[in-house]
Amino acid sequence: MTETVTPTAALPVPIPTTDPRVARAIELIWREAELLDRKAYEAWDALYTDDGFYVIPIDPEAERFDDILNMVYDDARMRRMRVARMTEGYAIAAVDAARTVRTVSRFVPESVSDDQVVVRSAQVLVAYKRENHDLWAADLVHRIRLSPDGPAGDRIVQKIVRLVDSESAVPAAGFLL
Amino acid sequence: MIENVLGTAPADLVREDRVAGRLYTDPELFELEMSRIFERSWIWVAHSSELPRAGSFKSTFVGRQPVIVTKDRKGVVRTLLNRCRHRGASLCEKPSGQVNGFTCPYHAWSYGLDGSLRGIPYPDGYEGVMEKRDLSLARLRTESYGGMIFATLDEDAEPLEDFLGDARLWIDRFMKQGGGYPIKVLGRHRFSFRGNWKIQLENTTDGYHFPIVHRSWMASVDAETADMMSFMTDPTCTTHDLGHGHSVMQMVPEHSDLDADDGSEPLQGRFDDLVAELSKTLDQAQVRKVVRAMHGTGFNLNLFPNVSMSAAFFRVLRPISVNETRIEHVAIGPDGPPELDAVNRERLRIHEHFQGPFGFGTPDDAEGWDRVQRGAAAAPAMPILVNRGLAREKPGPEGWPTSHVTDETGMRAAYAQWKAMMSDD
Structure with a gap:
């Protein structure tokens, strides 16, 4: 008698966040979050690879960003100019920027190999400025390149910040997400 | 000597070289602006490229009033108040898209792209009460110049081309x-x-x-x-x-x-x-x-x-x-x-x-x-x-x-x- 196996709609086997490679990625994401809250923008930029992109799209479904309008679509050149803008003291929005505190959690590893990890997460950020608290909620995707030399060399290849209200009016910001 | 701008009547608040600071801060002036400017002037609502074909729509606002700009079956661009004639629910909460018409989510009254009321479920309760033809969505005057589409809530407003001059x-x-x-x-x-x-x-x-x-x-x-x-x-x-x-x-x-x-x-x-x-x-x-x-x-x-x-x-x-x-x-x-x-x-x-x-x-x-x-x-x-x-x-x-x-x-x-x-x- 033959046993029939009914194929089930196979859910992928979850990748545990305790996988040491994933844990390295999460450590980097938290380090990045803290640098952004401290507005340590030069140190933040150093976490990205030279071919890395930092993206805040408007279209929530977009996977490619070249042919559409985004809030931020920074390659290394734009990112460095942005860091200069945020730090050089000419930009009145940056000089008088809101203070921010952000939490990044609900990590879901999407793929993992010895040299690259892709992790989805949730970010809740509160920005305070002049008696107002603004709430910024977003889904994040980080693509992180793991260094053969250990965690100190891990870098961000791509970060996508998908705001829940990306298609609505958000405050003009003097900080980064 | 730069003198203060006293008074509260709008005519007193604007002079050739200065305006009163209260123009930015007075809620009563704001209410007047909504009725005297935003409900009387021509308000930009869309560019023609946003309505490429029949059934294209865009939802936006004229002043504080929500509207839907549509291109109807005949290619006429319409601006319709985004408000069901029955109990007032908004008909469309999508920013833009392509549709055959608009159906109210509350009691399913349905309207064509030109705003005409097409269907009412269980219509027997309205026999002898009203006629569908009297209950089209409110239409705003809509005119365009050079692809720029404007609408006004004022039926007596001057033609758009005169206003643009x-x-x-x-x-x-x-x-x-x-x-x-x-x-x-x-x-x-x-x-x-x-x-x-x-x-x-x-x-x-x-x-x-x-x-x-x-x-x-x-x-x-x-x-x-x-x-x-x-x-x-x-x-x-x-x-x-x-x-x-x-x-x-x-x-x-x-x-x-x-x-x-x-x-x-x-x-x-x-x-x-x-x-x-x-x-x-x-x-x-x-x-x-x-x-x-x-x-x-x-x-x-x-x-x-x-x-x-x-x-x-x-x-x-x-x-x-x-x-x-x-x-x-x-x-x-x-x-x-x-x-x-x-x-x-x-x-x-x-x-x-x-x-x-x-x-x-x-x-x-x-x-x-x-x-x-x-x-x-x-x-x-x-x-x-x-x-x-x-x-x-x-x-x-x-x-x-x-x-x-x-x-x-x-x-x-x-x-x-x-x-x-x-x-x-």
């Missing part, structure tokens, strides 16, 4: 940035600021703030682009009062009429790669036209009260309350063959560089506007000065009051229209 010439010029093709909407940034809508209205005709507020952007662009925007001491850069509250500010006068090109101006070096790519399929004259227009036209056309056609984009304002305003910066580009996708990609990157909630320009503007709103709370009768260049403002050859691009001629134009509309009971 001499601004039409500048709309025609603005559209030349398509380089021989029509223009289309490429995308939009939306952001909010905690301030009165008129602070933004003024800003689009404020050449004076540019090198100060936008120093950070100037520092980040190539020398040619920075030089292009160095109009502060150039006497050929002028602002004109076009009447009806409209004005135009020419920052780069050699790009005001993009068809006027003697070929002597070199194309910007930053576009060399783009020129090389386009030259594979387009002739040199065509390449030059679209690349020379990469930064749009050389002027900001400010149309009272809610839209400006600003260099390479539309800026649309929507008043929310006396101290809250939402803004859209609408990116545009030529609507042509696929080869021009490379042009539009570059235009999108230029737009992202300056505009939007994380641009290198917009957040600094918004900080300035927030500060005006906070400061203006200090003394409602203390004037806001709009007197810059008053002594050098003269009629130009076309008869338009004209002054330097850094002068406040455009603000004076807008406030004259504000005063006329607000004083009209």
Whole structure:
């Protein structure tokens, strides 16, 4: 008698966040979050690879960003100019920027190999400025390149910040997400 | 001696050279503005490229009233109040799309693209009570010029073309940035600021703030682009009062009429790669036209009260309350063959560089506007000065009051229209 196996709609086997490679990625994401809250923008930029992109799209479904309008679509050149803008003291929005505190959690590893990890997460950020608290909620995707030399060399290849209200009016910001 | 602006009647609050600070802060004035300006004037609602075919729609606002702009089966563009005739529910909460009609989610009353009531479930309860033909969605008068679509809640408003007047010439010029093709909407940034809508209205005709507020952007662009925007001491850069509250500010006068090109101006070096790519399929004259227009036209056309056609984009304002305003910066580009996708990609990157909630320009503007709103709370009768260049403002050859691009001629134009509309009971 033959046993029939009914194929089930196979859910992928979850990748545990305790996988040491994933844990390295999460450590980097938290380090990045803290640098952004401290507005340590030069140190933040150093976490990205030279071919890395930092993206805040408007279209929530977009996977490619070249042919559409985004809030931020920074390659290394734009990112460095942005860091200069945020730090050089000419930009009145940056000089008088809101203070921010952000939490990044609900990590879901999407793929993992010895040299690259892709992790989805949730970010809740509160920005305070002049008696107002603004709430910024977003889904994040980080693509992180793991260094053969250990965690100190891990870098961000791509970060996508998908705001829940990306298609609505958000405050003009003097900080980064 | 700069005297305070006393009184509370709108006619008393605006003088030639100053307006009362309370124009930004008084909630009662805001309510009057909504009825006397935003429910009487022509309000920009869409660009024709946003309604490409029958069934296309866009939801937006006329003042505080939600509307749906549609293209109906016959190709007529309609502006309909976004409100079911039954119990008042909004019919459409999508920003744009393609539909056959609108069905209310509450009791499923359904309407055609022209707003006519098509169907009512269980209609027997309405027998002898009402006729469907009397319950179309409320339609606003809708007219367009040069692809710019406006609507008004005032059935007796003057024709749109009369209201635009001499601004039409500048709309025609603005559209030349398509380089021989029509223009289309490429995308939009939306952001909010905690301030009165008129602070933004003024800003689009404020050449004076540019090198100060936008120093950070100037520092980040190539020398040619920075030089292009160095109009502060150039006497050929002028602002004109076009009447009806409209004005135009020419920052780069050699790009005001993009068809006027003697070929002597070199194309910007930053576009060399783009020129090389386009030259594979387009002739040199065509390449030059679209690349020379990469930064749009050389002027900001400010149309009272809610839209400006600003260099390479539309800026649309929507008043929310006396101290809250939402803004859209609408990116545009030529609507042509696929080869021009490379042009539009570059235009999108230029737009992202300056505009939007994380641009290198917009957040600094918004900080300035927030500060005006906070400061203006200090003394409602203390004037806001709009007197810059008053002594050098003269009629130009076309008869338009004209002054330097850094002068406040455009603000004076807008406030004259504000005063006329607000004083009209």
